[in-house]
Amino acid sequence: KQEVTQIPAALSVPEGENLVLNCSFTDSAIYNLQWFRQDPGKGLTSLLLIQSSQREQTSGRLNASLDKSSGRSTLYIAASQPGDSATYLCAAVYGGATNKLIFGTGTLLAVQP
């Protein structure tokens, strides 16, 4: 069964700290992986998409990596800010006609001012 897990479930850091969020997937035949941000009671905002042929993607202070062989992806946030506080979700796509997303449980990040 294709599953995605995220550790830790919650993380609290002081403002300015660099941090890493982890995502693991059971099936290495991944097609691509997306990282999302979810604010309380709100929708999902796409942050980064990494194709299976790529090792990493960067957007501003965010850098996502993908290691298919170990079944892991990481989201690195540099110089964290209180506005980064949210739940971060990773979701794997295993291809096929539909490209449905299989989501992890998320990491709730709190950046303390």
Next chain:
Amino acid sequence: EPEVTQTPSHQVTQMGQEVILRCVPISNHLYFYWYRQILGQKVEFLVSFYNNEISEKSEIFDDQFSVERPDGSNFTLKIRSTKLEDSAMYFCASRRYVDTQYFGPGTRLTVL
């Protein structure tokens, strides 16, 4: 910037009633999805839709659920006879080709 929109933002209904959740995907997108998130749980795939037909559905998407793209812009999810366990946040998403899925803000469905 184009975005996926959903209405209503919150729907309250009695058990056994029919509800229709509405979505307007990004206009040049070709693939459409519904996902749901029960409070405190993972976001789960319900159904995908392409070329005016369902391309895949999950075990959750039973005979009580249906989807429709009636007019080339709207994409709807109908639940025929709601149950308490249908209470969740329902998200619509769309994508153009083999790339990012864009999500709407969600509809919170509360079944009493």
